[in-house]
Amino acid sequence: MNTSHTPAMQLEQVASLAREFKGKKDQLMLVLLKAQKITGHNALPEDVAVVIAEEMGVTKNHIYDFATFYAMFSTEKRGKHVIRVCKSTPCHVNKASNAAHMLEKTLGIKMGETTEDGQFTLEHIECIGVCDRAPAMLVDDEVYGPVTEESIPGILSKYQMQGEEI
């Protein structure tokens, strides 16, 4: 269970976002995706869900149900960048597991974990529809592929540098 507290400023941002969709339950997907970005942790902790529930007029349990159903959401704090390695068949036969191991080794974490500095979370994902670039992966919204042991350090450094700038 996530017990962290989201800063008030972010909660206000989430509130004004959710307010626009008051009573539009069918837009929950959109709101949650945006809210998850606002938090900076790629997560929907309870206090964020409370704000969305209140502003949109849906229940907190519905948000929790929804957020735990879809793999793109997390109720636990994740890294600033989420790396999602495709594990579907075409990527698998193109040695996606090598890429996954390389990522685990470089970042010093296992699948599903977050680096200590809070920069990266490593996850598996089902087919992302770019089988021609297998083995493929997503870093946030960006598609990479074919991912090789050689290309990984370059990709990661792009995000690590971004992190340093901020």
Add this chain to the structure above:
Amino acid sequence: MVQIVIDGQETEVEVGTTILEAAKKVGVKIPTLCHHPDQAVKANCRICVVEIEGQKLLQPSCSFPVWEGMVVRTNTPKVQRVRSNVLELILAHHAQECLFCSRNGNCELQEVTQDMHFTREVRYTNETRHGKDESSPSVVRDTNKCILCGRCSYVCDKIQSVGALCKEGRGFSTKLSSAYGKDLADSTCTNCGQCIQACPVGALTIHDDTEHVYEAMEAGKHVIAQVAPAVRITIAEALGENPGTVNKGRLVTAMKRVGFDKVFDTDFSADLTIMEEGHELLNRLQNGGTLPMVTSCCPAWIKFCETSFPEELPHLSTCKSPQQMFGALLKTWYPERSGVYPKDIYSVSIMPCTAKKFECVRPEMNSSGYQDVDKVITVQELANMICAAGINFADLPETEFDSPFGLGTGAGEIFGATGGVMEAALRTVYEVVTGEELEDVDFNAVRGFEGIKEASVDLKGIEVKVAIAHGLGNARKLMNAVKAGEADYHFIEVMACPGGCIGGGGNPIKNWKKMEKRLEGVYAEDKKLPIRKSHENPYIQKIYNDFLGEPLGEQSHKLLHTTYIDRSDIFKS
């Protein structure tokens, strides 16, 4: 109307009828699990599949509407094979501990398994989903038995608007949960127990407290019981008789044989509630108090109001519920007269309600210096105790309730039905205000199962506008109107359970058809009683003369009134 053929039988049904409903009409029983007669279609368990001529795939009959000329077959070998596979997959995730389950013998999954004659071994490893949540004093949630039909969360969301239950995760790892994995005790749950009533299996059950009562009996305590108005309506049903069979004589006999030293009637304190609440209403009307005043008999409603409408708490009557009024008297007035010390008294209440279990442990409910009510036992639990004691309920002689709290009026009797508290209050308030005798005591406008009822009563020049809501979803609607200043009512009755206490979570498993019968039982019983107005109860008059003084007096205030707390933090953390 459309013509269809089901298993070779021609029939005519209305457009929009589902195959399941149509099949019922021609006497074909299709197994169901996620389907509930009082709920919307969910079609997620797939046990009700049937073959439709011209369709390649089997279709769920609970959601599939008929069309002109449709030919359905419900029992072909293919259908039976598929259903059997569906059942096998459900069983693979269902804890195999039927013999020790409180729903043993009264479980829809057992019934389906038996009806389908599923006798082979399940081919998959039995993997169940995580733990048991016993945090709530009222409801036990055992996710190992959950079949994910969604009936509990439907009633919690759509009927009660509480939203304490939801599914978590996806696919194999899906489980029944509360938002952010919270225990029920820390959730928005109001303890109403409607989820227990909706659950087809033993995933949501009543928190069993019978063991504590046996212990008190063994320890030689003076075990006394009060029996709520609705219990005499549903106890016979819980023991296998027809819904609506009312019996208090046999109930008292059975309880004495189980081992209760005294059995009192909560109808008595329902009358007391009317005296206090009626005078509180008059006081508010005459002295510009907060209006509308809202009843406070229902503990699930109280918790709901404390969590969802904390700013409206001043509308609540300060009266304790009949259970807690009785509890306070049983450890103050009763010891003085009976010579038993309060510390030796073990006070049990028999209730149709699971939320009462929560109410009795509220820290403020100790006017006597002790916890006023020690344990609450629901109708289902009492029925179990009667069975366990080897008592044949059907053949019992009748016994009267014990004196001095054994006499209740028709006004107390109708507390069990939605609108009952309102009607009882009106019977008394009318006579107190006008000083005239009320000839026709039946206020038909406040009776029945309509979600929100309104009425206006003329008290010789003073018009009193009243409203009644049952089911917390309806209560929410009414309170939103009060909050917005759009409601000009003077008095509102709220009962958390649809239908009132006779539909409470602690009763035998219900549906609206059974509820109709129970309701008939309530009003038939009221008609039978010689006294039908609370203030005419001679023992009520006596207790005010001897002990309490007057309604809203100092002693009453100390023992019979209470305070509420803002629980809206539950939403935030």
